[in-house]
Amino acid sequence: xxxxxxxxxxxxxxxxxxxxxxxxxxxxxxxxxxxxxxxxxxxxxxxxxxxxxxxxxxxxxxxxxxxxxxxxxxxxxxxxxxxxxxxxxxxxxxxxxxxxxxxxxxxxxxxxxxxxxxxxxxxxxxxxxxxxxxxxxxxxxxxxxxxxxxxxxxxxxxxxxxxxxxxxxxxxxxxxxxxxxxxxxxxxxxxxxxxxxxxxxxxxxxxxxxxxxxxxxxxxxxxxxxxxxxxxxxxxxxxxxxxxxxxxxxxxxxxxxxxxxxxxxxxxxxxxxxxxxxxxxxxxxxxxxxxxxxxxxxxxxxxxxxxxxxxxxxxxxxxxxxxxxxxxxxxxxxxxxxxxxxxxx
Numbered sequence: 001x002x003x004x005x006x007x008x009x010x011x012x013x014x015x016x017x018x019x020x021x022x023x024x025x026x027x028x029x030x031x032x033x034x035x036x037x038x039x040x041x042x043x044x045x046x047x048x049x050x051x052x053x054x055x056x057x058x059x060x061x062x063x064x065x066x067x068x069x070x071x072x073x074x075x076x077x078x079x080x081x082x083x084x085x086x087x088x089x090x091x092x093x094x095x096x097x098x099x100x101x102x103x104x105x106x107x108x109x110x111x112x113x114x115x116x117x118x119x120x121x122x123x124x125x126x127x128x129x130x131x132x133x134x135x136x137x138x139x140x141x142x143x144x145x146x147x148x149x150x151x152x153x154x155x156x157x158x159x160x161x162x163x164x165x166x167x168x169x170x171x172x173x174x175x176x177x178x179x180x181x182x183x184x185x186x187x188x189x190x191x192x193x194x195x196x197x198x199x200x201x202x203x204x205x206x207x208x209x210x211x212x213x214x215x216x217x218x219x220x221x222x223x224x225x226x227x228x229x230x231x232x233x234x235x236x237x238x239x240x241x242x243x244x245x246x247x248x249x250x251x252x253x254x255x256x257x258x259x260x261x262x263x264x265x266x267x268x269x270x271x272x273x274x275x276x277x278x279x280x281x282x283x284x285x286x287x288x289x290x291x292x293x294x295x296x297x298x299x300x301x302x303x304x305x306x307x308x309x310x311x312x313x314x315x316x317x318x319x320x321x322x323x324x325x326x327x328x329x330x331x332x333x334x335x336x337x338x339x340x341x342x343x344x345x
Contacts, residue, residue: 137247
């Protein structure tokens with residue numbers, strides 16, 4: 001059975017138009033688009049945006065007093081944002097019904113909060129399975145969905161953004177209305193690099209940076225007043241990212257994602273470096289195989305250039321991963337992709 005199918009040209013065109021309009025948003029509304037309403041308090045009227053957050057709780061965002069010129073301007077701007085967001089959500093829903101990948105409401109809320117603070121505009125990159133879904137949408141391909149509870153954010157270089165004196169990565173995450181708290185590190189004196197919902201809930205956000213060597217470590221991220229897990233070979237993945245959009249049930253969020261050819265080779269590499277479960281290694285290889293199958297038809301030269309861009313110390317492991325990917329490609333009947341990977345690696 002093939003690893004992917006093509007979306008019809010009509011849907012690919014609709015996605016491109018949706019992306020264009022999403023990138024024009026001044027800000028992404030966190031939660032449902034909602035509505036702009038007037039509340040009367042002690043005889044005075046005020047504008048509020050009323051909406052539901054990612055946990056389904058009703059919220060009201062203060063805009064300003066009715067009649068105040070600046071509040072009137074903010075109310076008009078918010079109404080326009082609500083109208084645009086509502087349209088984008090409807091269009092994203094249609095695409096999702098035909099196989100385009102959407103992120104869940106909590107992941108979308110977190111991504112919206114980060115986007116609004118300029119984290120992606122400043123250079124951060126969405127990685128992991130959510131990035132794989134964005135890449136499938138970008139490539140116009142329909143493949144297997146990989147469910148994940150993690151939002152992985154990579155920072156390859158210092159981000160060009162400015163937080164207030166009392167603000168940090170944690171306070172930015174709080175603007176998603178998802179109640180995330182730092183995850184205690186294994187070492188008592190080590191700072192946290194992950195944030196999760198309390199209790200048994202598996203949803204979490206991980207901040208990642210490239211390691212200076214080949215050992216996993218913890219590094220400070222001064223501009224976010226946070227710390228990140230430093231991973232070997234992550235720098236390769238974060239070079240020259242693409243601008244994409246994450247389709248959510250409550251909004252469409254501009255994000256940066258790795259280039260698909262780099263994502264594929266990086267997955268082949270980390271599949272051989274992982275000390276985790278066979279399930280995670282299998283997911284790495286499946287994601288790599290799907291992207292390779294698509295790229296072998298569209299941009300086979302990009303696959304070759306991406307392999308040449310791998311650090312020499314990583315190529316043996318990437319080749320070992322490629323052997324496993326070839327097996328998946330053969331099962332899927334992707335002869336051209338098999339030939340491409342064998343010729344490259």
